[in-house]
Amino acid sequence: MTIKPKITELLKRLNDGVFEKEDVIALTLLSAVAGESIFLLGAPGVAKSLIARRLKYAFKNGSSFEYLMNRFSTPDEIFGPVSIKQLRDEDKYQRVVENYLPTATVVFLDEIWKAGPSIQNALLTILNEKIYRNGDLIIDPVPMKALISASNELPSKGEGLEALWDRFLVRIVVEGVQDKQNFNDMISKSLNSYSDTVTEILKISNEEYDKWSKDIDNIEIPVNVFNVIHIIRKYIDQHNNREENIEKQIYISDRRWRKTVRLVRTSAFLNDRNAVDLMDCFLIKDCLWNETEQIQTVSQFVKDAIKKHGYLLTLNLTDIKEELSEFWHEVKDETSHMKPIKTIKKHHNDYYSIEGFDYPLVKITDYDALGDDYKNITFYYKPNDRYSYKNDSIKLSNKPNHIVHDGQLKKMVVEDFEKLATKRPHPAVKKDWDKRVKVVLTTTSNLKSQIEHFKSNDLKHIRVNLFVNQMFADIVEENLFQIGKEIEKLELEVNRIQHYYENVENDVLIEGTIQGLLQNTAFDLRELSEELDEWIFDELENYDIITSNDFLAKDLNYYEENTQIDEDTFNDLKNAIDTKLRNG
Numbered sequence: 001m002t003i004k005p006k007i008t009e010l011l012k013r014l015n016d017g018v019f020e021k022e023d024v025i026a027l028t029l030l031s032a033v034a035g036e037s038i039f040l041l042g043a044p045g046v047a048k049s050l051i052a053r054r055l056k057y058a059f060k061n062g063s064s065f066e067y068l069m070n071r072f073s074t075p076d077e078i079f080g081p082v083s084i085k086q087l088r089d090e091d092k093y094q095r096v097v098e099n100y101l102p103t104a105t106v107v108f109l110d111e112i113w114k115a116g117p118s119i120q121n122a123l124l125t126i127l128n129e130k131i132y133r134n135g136d137l138i139i140d141p142v143p144m145k146a147l148i149s150a151s152n153e154l155p156s157k158g159e160g161l162e163a164l165w166d167r168f169l170v171r172i173v174v175e176g177v178q179d180k181q182n183f184n185d186m187i188s189k190s191l192n193s194y195s196d197t198v199t200e201i202l203k204i205s206n207e208e209y210d211k212w213s214k215d216i217d218n219i220e221i222p223v224n225v226f227n228v229i230h231i232i233r234k235y236i237d238q239h240n241n242r243e244e245n246i247e248k249q250i251y252i253s254d255r256r257w258r259k260t261v262r263l264v265r266t267s268a269f270l271n272d273r274n275a276v277d278l279m280d281c282f283l284i285k286d287c288l289w290n291e292t293e294q295i296q297t298v299s300q301f302v303k304d305a306i307k308k309h310g311y312l313l314t315l316n317l318t319d320i321k322e323e324l325s326e327f328w329h330e331v332k333d334e335t336s337h338m339k340p341i342k343t344i345k346k347h348h349n350d351y352y353s354i355e356g357f358d359y360p361l362v363k364i365t366d367y368d369a370l371g372d373d374y375k376n377i378t379f380y381y382k383p384n385d386r387y388s389y390k391n392d393s394i395k396l397s398n399k400p401n402h403i404v405h406d407g408q409l410k411k412m413v414v415e416d417f418e419k420l421a422t423k424r425p426h427p428a429v430k431k432d433w434d435k436r437v438k439v440v441l442t443t444t445s446n447l448k449s450q451i452e453h454f455k456s457n458d459l460k461h462i463r464v465n466l467f468v469n470q471m472f473a474d475i476v477e478e479n480l481f482q483i484g485k486e487i488e489k490l491e492l493e494v495n496r497i498q499h500y501y502e503n504v505e506n507d508v509l510i511e512g513t514i515q516g517l518l519q520n521t522a523f524d525l526r527e528l529s530e531e532l533d534e535w536i537f538d539e540l541e542n543y544d545i546i547t548s549n550d551f552l553a554k555d556l557n558y559y560e561e562n563t564q565i566d567e568d569t570f571n572d573l574k575n576a577i578d579t580k581l582r583n584g
Contacts, residue, residue: 002272003212003269003270003272004270004271004272004466006202007029007270007466008466009202010029010058010198010202010203010204011025011026011029011466013057013197013198013199013202014029014054014055014057014058014198015054016192016193016195016197017191017192017193017194017195017197018047018050018051018054018193019047019177019179019182019183019185019186020177020178020179020182021047021050021051021174023172023469024040024051024172024174025051025054025055026466026467027170027172027283027286027467028051028052028055028146028148029055029058030170030263030266030267030270030283030466030467031146031169031170031263032055032058032106032145032146033145033204033209033212033216033266033270034169034216034259034262034263034265034266035130035145035213035262036169036170036259036262036263037127037146037147037148037149037167037168037169037170038146038147038148038149038168038169038170038171038172039112039148039149039150039151039165039168039170039171039172040148040149040150040172040174041150041151041152041153041154041171041172041173041174041292042150042152042173042174042175043152043176044152045176046174046175046176047174048108048110048148048150048174049066049108049110049150050193050194051148051174052064052066052106052107052108052146052148053066053108053194054193055106055146055148056105056106057196057197057198057203058198058203058204059105059106059145059203059204059205059209060200060203060204060205060206061105062105062106062145062203063099063103063104063105063106064104064105064106064107064108065099065100065101065103065104065106065107065108066107066108066109066110067101067108067109067110068110068111069109069110069111069112069113069114069115069119070111070114071114071116073114073115073116073119074116074118074119075118075119075122076095078100078101078109078115078119078122079095079097079100079101079102079122079132079134080095080096080097080098080099080100080101080102081095081096082094082095082096083095083096086135092135092136093135094134094135094136094137095134095135097132097134097139101126101144102126102132102134102139102142102144103139103142103143104143104144105143105144105145105146106144106145106146106148107144107146107147107148108148108149108150109147109148109149109150110149110150110151111150111151111152112149112150112151112164113151113153113154113155113156113159113161117160120160120161120163120164123147123164123167124163124164124167126142126144126147127147127167128167130142130144143206145209147168149168150174154290154291154292165290166253166255166256169256169259169260169263169287170263170286170287171286171287171289172286173292173295212269215269216262216265216266216269217262217265218274219265219266219268219269219273219274219275219276220274220275220276221261221265221275221276222275222276222277224278224310224311225264225276225277225278225280225281227309227310228278228281228305228306228309228310229257229261229281229284231304231305231308231309232284232288232301232302232305233252235301235304235305236250236252236288236298236301239297239301248291248293248294250288250289250290250294250297250298251290252288256287256288259287260283260284260287260288263283263287264276264280264281264283264284267280267283267465267466267467267468268280270466270467271461271464271465271466271467273461277458277461277462278306278310278311278458278462278476278479279462279465279468279472279473279476280465280467280468281302281305281306281310282302282303282306282468282469282472283467283468284302285298285299285301285302285303288301288302303472303475306475306476306479307475307478307479308479309479310475310476310479310480311451311454311479311480311483317447317483317486317487317490320440320443320444320490321490323436323440324440324490324493324494324497327433327436327440327494327497328493328497331425331433331497331500331501334425334426334429334501335422335423335424335425335500335501335504336420336421336422336423337420337421337423338418338419338420338421339418339419339420339421339507339509340416340417340418341416341417341418341419341509342400342401342414342415342416342417343401343414343415343417343419344367344401344412344413344414345412345413345414345415346364347361347383347413348383348384350363350364350365350383351363351364351380351383352364352367352412352413353412353413354379354403354410354411354412354413355410355411355412355413356410356411357379357410358381359379359380359381359388359389359390360379360381360413361379361380361381361382361383362377362378362379362380363377363378363380366378370394370395370396370403371395371396372395372396373395374393374394374395374404375393375394375395376391376392376393377391377392377393377394378390378391379391379392392405393405394410397409401414419509420509421507421508421509422504422505422506422507422508423504423506423507424504424505424506425501425504430501430502433497433498433501434498437494437497437498440490440494441491441494444487444490444491444494447483447487448484448487451480451483451484451487454480455480458476459473459476459477459480462476462477488544492549492550492553493553495553495554496549496552496553499552499553499554499555503555522547522548522549522550523547523548523580524546524547524548525537525540525545525546525547525548525550525551525573527580528573528576528577528580531572531576532572532573532576535564536565536569536573539563539564539565540563540565542563543562543563548577548580551573551574551577552574552577556570
């Protein structure tokens with residue numbers, strides 16, 4: 001039997017007669033196998049002690065010791081009474097430890113923060129060194145697999161409990177039964193909560209436990225897991241550096257980080273994996289909080305680190321983005337120049353002037369409204385003159401910067417101007433750019449292969465983690481999905497750049513669609529829904545063509561070969577994009 005099926009069945013048996021404590025029992029067993037202690041925070045009567053009693057059945061010949069602390073508790077009650085016989089006959093100060101904490105497999109200490117300093121110090125030695133000094137005898141190691149402490153409150157500050165509190169790696173809030181049917185069954189049915197329902201073959205022997213402990217240390221920690229841990233640490237540092245959190249510091253010792261990593265390694269091992277994955281990382285949220293007010297904050301840090309950076313830092317897209325940015329600037333510089341042109345000269349910002357007219361000024365707005373047909377407009381002798389004006393009919397000429405008046409060409413007053421225009425790149429430059437495009441697309445192809453690798457190796461088991469709720473799997477999947485979308489955007493961008501420099505013409509003024517491509521001024525194609533039929537947008541979205549730049553990055557051949565978009569529709573859409581970009 002491999003380990004995971006055994007642990008799966010073991011957890012099932014440990015939950016016999018217990019309601020809605022699956023997660024707590026799972027984490028308690030995980031902590032025990034990892035060699036770590038766990039703290040349960042909850043009101044009286046929510047089955048905290050029952051969890052400890054059930055856990056002892058997980059171990060062969062397992063025994064338990066439990067005690068309710070109070071301010072008058074003495075070491076004798078925890079570690080055993082002093083042996084009068086040893087003291088009288090051999091002058092030795094030794095305790096009778098049988099059936100007390102030093103010989104128990106599972107220990108449950110309720111209301112632990114009420115323990116006095118002498119008990120605390122002895123507990124620290126056991127937790128730190130896994131040994132108990134009983135006079136001149138040393139129990140090394142103590143058989144204790146799990147120390148479970150509980151209380152309905154956290155340790156008070158300023159009472160010297162910080163060191164003991166730090167030794168409880170996993171902190172869990174335990175609540176009462178919530179589901180109505182479970183509650184009805186819990187209060188009405190006969191339960192076997194205190195019976196040993198674990199078969200011998202499922203129990204963990206000391207030999208297994210020791211072997212597992214060594215094997216756990218060999219579990220691999222992938223780069224993306226290290227990245228998540230570093231991001232969580234960064235979030236905590238940022239939290240602590242905010243002025244409003246001066247009194248709400250989240251302190252995590254180096255020892256706690258090391259123990260946390262061993263816990264996630266143990267999770268991977270018991271799930272029959274040789275490496276930690278991102279689902280295991282969700283366990284970190286139960287190891288970092290010190291105050292109940294920090295639970296939500298720490299949990300969000302862990303979720304955000306996994307969701308936003310789980311694979312992102314491993315599949316580093318920053319270098320590609322920087323390369324494309326530099327590439328695009330180079331293409332723009334190499335495919336543009338300042339072209340001398342004649343442009344109509346403005347007079348007093350609002351007027352154009354016509355050569356040889358008695359009333360030469362025409363408002364720019366009136367001029368822009370001219371077309372192929374004669375139109376009656378107002379002419380002025382001087383700007384803003386309410387008295388010296390006349391009305392006459394003119395129309396645009398096919399000749400640039402000219403109008404037609406009474407069948408005769410009239411020239412507008414012009415001035416010399418320079419405007420940005422296109423130019424074809426040199427063939428050698430274009431060849432070099434093609435190589436750069438190929439490198440980028442090869443890189444993105446490799447990244448997509450890595451994503452497929454992660455999907456086939458990680459996602460196939462993320463919903464069957466024994467110790468992490470499967471609802472967190474959505475966060476891991478979302479991270480990979482978003483990275484996939486980012487890579488697709490990068491591929492669209494490099495294709496857009498290539499499409500531009502392959503199709504750029506000489507001496508075309510940069511405006512409209514060309515300006516949109518150069519400035520990367522993208523807009524959602526559905527903003528053109530008044531001009532075009534709905535089916536066009538639906539068809540394009542089937543191919544992830546959402547924005548104007550997505551559309552312009554592909555040529556007519558692509559649309560004719562892959563979509564229902566024909567040449568007429570292609571031109572209609574391109575003209576609509578051009579018009580919108582010209583009009584801002």
